Amino acid sequence: MSEGTLYDKVWDRHKVTRLPTGQDQLFVGLHLVHEVTSPQAFGMLKERGQEVAFPERTHATVDHIVPTGNRDRPYRDEAAESMMAELEANVRGSGIDFSDPDSGDQGIVHVIGPEQGLTQPGMTIVCGDSHTSTHGAFGALAFGIGTSQIRDVLATGCVAMEKQKVRRIEVTGELGEGVTAKDIILTIIGKLGTDGGVGYVYEYAGEAIEDLGMEGRMSICNMSIEGGARAGYVNPDETTYEWLKGTDAFADDPEAFERLKPYWESIRTDGDAEYDDVVTIDGSAIEPTVTWGTTPGQTAGITEPIPDPDDLPEEDRDTAKRAQKHMRVEPGDTMEGYDIDVAFLGSCTNARLKDLREAAAFVEGREVDDDVRAMVVPGSQRVRDAAEAEGLDEVFKEAGFDWREPGCSMCLGMNDDQLEGDEASASSSNRNFVGRQGSKDGRTVLMSPIMVAAAAVTGEVTDVREMEEVATV
Amino acid sequence: MSSPEFSDGEAPAEKVTEVSGTGIPVRGNDIDTDQIIPARFMKVVTFDGLGQFSFFDQRFDDEDNEKDHPFNEEQYRGANILVVNANFGCGSSREHAPQALMRWGIDAVVGESFAEIFAGNCLALGVPTVTADQEDIEALQDYVEANPDAEVDIDVAAETVTYGDTTIDATVHDAQRKALVEGVWDTTALMGANEGAVRETARSLPYVPAEDVPGDGA
Numbered sequence: 001m002s003e004g005t006l007y008d009k010v011w012d013r014h015k016v017t018r019l020p021t022g023q024d025q026l027f028v029g030l031h032l033v034h035e036v037t038s039p040q041a042f043g044m045l046k047e048r049g050q051e052v053a054f055p056e057r058t059h060a061t062v063d064h065i066v067p068t069g070n071r072d073r074p075y076r077d078e079a080a081e082s083m084m085a086e087l088e089a090n091v092r093g094s095g096i097d098f099s100d101p102d103s104g105d106q107g108i109v110h111v112i113g114p115e116q117g118l119t120q121p122g123m124t125i126v127c128g129d130s131h132t133s134t135h136g137a138f139g140a141l142a143f144g145i146g147t148s149q150i151r152d153v154l155a156t157g158c159v160a161m162e163k164q165k166v167r168r169i170e171v172t173g174e175l176g177e178g179v180t181a182k183d184i185i186l187t188i189i190g191k192l193g194t195d196g197g198v199g200y201v202y203e204y205a206g207e208a209i210e211d212l213g214m215e216g217r218m219s220i221c222n223m224s225i226e227g228g229a230r231a232g233y234v235n236p237d238e239t240t241y242e243w244l245k246g247t248d249a250f251a252d253d254p255e256a257f258e259r260l261k262p263y264w265e266s267i268r269t270d271g272d273a274e275y276d277d278v279v280t281i282d283g284s285a286i287e288p289t290v291t292w293g294t295t296p297g298q299t300a301g302i303t304e305p306i307p308d309p310d311d312l313p314e315e316d317r318d319t320a321k322r323a324q325k326h327m328r329v330e331p332g333d334t335m336e337g338y339d340i341d342v343a344f345l346g347s348c349t350n351a352r353l354k355d356l357r358e359a360a361a362f363v364e365g366r367e368v369d370d371d372v373r374a375m376v377v378p379g380s381q382r383v384r385d386a387a388e389a390e391g392l393d394e395v396f397k398e399a400g401f402d403w404r405e406p407g408c409s410m411c412l413g414m415n416d417d418q419l420e421g422d423e424a425s426a427s428s429s430n431r432n433f434v435g436r437q438g439s440k441d442g443r444t445v446l447m448s449p450i451m452v453a454a455a456a457v458t459g460e461v462t463d464v465r466e467m468e469e470v471a472t473v
Numbered sequence: 474m475s476s477p478e479f480s481d482g483e484a485p486a487e488k489v490t491e492v493s494g495t496g497i498p499v500r501g502n503d504i505d506t507d508q509i510i511p512a513r514f515m516k517v518v519t520f521d522g523l524g525q526f527s528f529f530d531q532r533f534d535d536e537d538n539e540k541d542h543p544f545n546e547e548q549y550r551g552a553n554i555l556v557v558n559a560n561f562g563c564g565s566s567r568e569h570a571p572q573a574l575m576r577w578g579i580d581a582v583v584g585e586s587f588a589e590i591f592a593g594n595c596l597a598l599g600v601p602t603v604t605a606d607q608e609d610i611e612a613l614q615d616y617v618e619a620n621p622d623a624e625v626d627i628d629v630a631a632e633t634v635t636y637g638d639t640t641i642d643a644t645v646h647d648a649q650r651k652a653l654v655e656g657v658w659d660t661t662a663l664m665g666a667n668e669g670a671v672r673e674t675a676r677s678l679p680y681v682p683a684e685d686v687p688g689d690g691a
Binding site: 083295434 | 598
């Protein structure tokens with residue numbers, strides 16, 4: 001068993017007791033709520049005549065079903081309207097803060113938590129959403145839960161969990177030109193597999209991780225679940241603290257920052273900590289990386305050939321064969337030049353200001369390919385506002401991108417933003433499952449925001465490093 | 474079928490010591506939650522009626538014609554034990570996935586391995602997720618295919634799956650087994666009993682203001 005890691009320390013600080021099942025009862029420091037997975041939990045609570053135990057430790061927003069175009073109420077989609085109305089009634093009736101679209105604070109739940117300073121080091125954070133692992137970027141223990149567990153948290157402020165093993169993933173060296181956090185995590189999942197992290201929490205460390213800003217760390221922790229790990233984290237450091245200082249929680253309250261900093265420092269992994277497993281990856285060898293299949297583990301560097309299923313471990317062959325048939329790719333080819341119809345820049349993985357800035361810098365002075373519909377969906381209203389203040393929206397619109405309102409959008413196609421027929425998308429999101437983007441014949445190629453920008457411009461999967469710089473006016 | 478025995482607690486914690494019935498095989502590794510229930514069917518505020526959407530896009534084409542899928546096949550009607558391969562239920566945390574399967578009629582899932590959140594969600598519904606070796610699972614899938622009417626018995630406490638003359642050595646994760654066998658899988662009731670200790674833990678955390686802990690500042 002691990003000892004002295006951030007995971008061990010945060011676990012111990014939040015452990016209430018050992019349950020008769022052998023699980024530990026953990027206090028939840030922050031419970032984030034959205035409209036898709038919570039209504040049934042509030043319903044169960046009501047059935048049992050119980051109230052929300054810790055409303056002040058709970059925060060809600062709407063992201064999955066919210067339209068990214070016309071947002072006049074009632075929403076044109078009746079199902080979306082009823083989910084929104086249900087959420088409003090549930091949270092307002094319970095005294096839960098709600099970052100709704102009128103607040104200017106609405107956005108994808110994993111974007112708004114960090115930007116408002118709700119997400120802090122050393123917290124336990126849960127949400128009925130598997131990408132809750134995102135918040136681990138701040139040195140929090142953050143994981144997704146199911147609806148019955150949401151009921152647990154609403155009713156008791158706690159979750160029942162078993163302690164997991166800790167794998168340290170050390171990414172050494174400096175990243176090359178055109179290589180981003182997204183390429184790191186796609187490479188990790190490609191190497192360790194989509195179930196390699198089952199039973200583990202991932203601690204991301206090493207020079208290449210430490211060099212990343214908070215946005216990059218969030219992209220990596222976000223996709224821990226795609227590697228089977230329910231949670232992933234990065235130890236808090238000066239980069240973390242700089243971000244926190246600018247948030248609502250601490251911008252006007254430097255005393256609170258100083259008061260909490262010793263706690264944050266205390267939960268950092270010890271120098272002599274013990275891990276259940278350690279994996280080292282050479283960050284300097286990572287290329288811009290994309291998926292060629294229908295799981296996030298089916299990845300290749302942009303210059304690497306798509307593998308022959310028969311060369312893969314036996315248990316991966318069938319999945320690979322089905323994936324290649326669905327994607328219409330051939331072993332031996334690279335993904336470079338794969339035609340795309342849609343470019344989607346958005347999602348809780350990659351729709352923060354830095355992601356938009358990098359993509360905009362590439363797009364400026366270029367045009368979206370005639371055969372591509374391209375959209376940018378900012379992660380939150382604050383991201384949207386900040387991007388507009390910098391004129392990024394104009395850059396994208398001039399190039400031919402659709403500039404939309406914040407939400408989960410085409411990551412999972414629960415609103416109107418969906419693939420049609422067998423369209424192929426270059427997507428900055430996190431899942432390339434069959435049907436994920438709203439069409440069961442749709443094809444998704446996961447990649448970084450700048451690679452999405454490059455694909456939008458050329459109409460095909462493109463090695464962003466091969467694109468000449470465009471002189472900006 | 475599992476035998477309902479209600480505990481004395483306020484919530485209906487049912488002991489699930491064994492599950493018997495007929496099997497239905499769904500083959501393939503990495504069957505994700507988007508396949509088990511596509512997101513468009515999650516635009517609902519209850520879990521009622523989700524059963525019919527299980528594996529929907531695997532079962533129907535664009536014109537709503539049935540495709541080849543075990544969930545469409547007559548011989549598996551009434552089956553309650555789903556037999557799957559590796560990393561079943563990977564992807565999202567949506568409880569809609571096990572809810573859909575349960576409402577279809579699935580009482581237990583046997584497979585090579587399961588994604589963690591999926592297995593946890595199954596437990597919250599009292600649906601065991603039982604694992605066994607690849608060879609044993611494939612043999613069980615073959616058997617069920619050849620004998621769709623034959624009985625399959627899962628003994629949760631003894632960690633075995635029995636069919637025909639064969640008994641497989643299976644695994645039911647410790648905490649899950651204890652919870653199911655002792656009927657303590659309703660964690661809301663379990664944890665609700667420790668209210669005092671919860672407040673104490675909350676108060677000990679430097680980031681939790683006193684007024685956030687009920688009974689303190691209010």
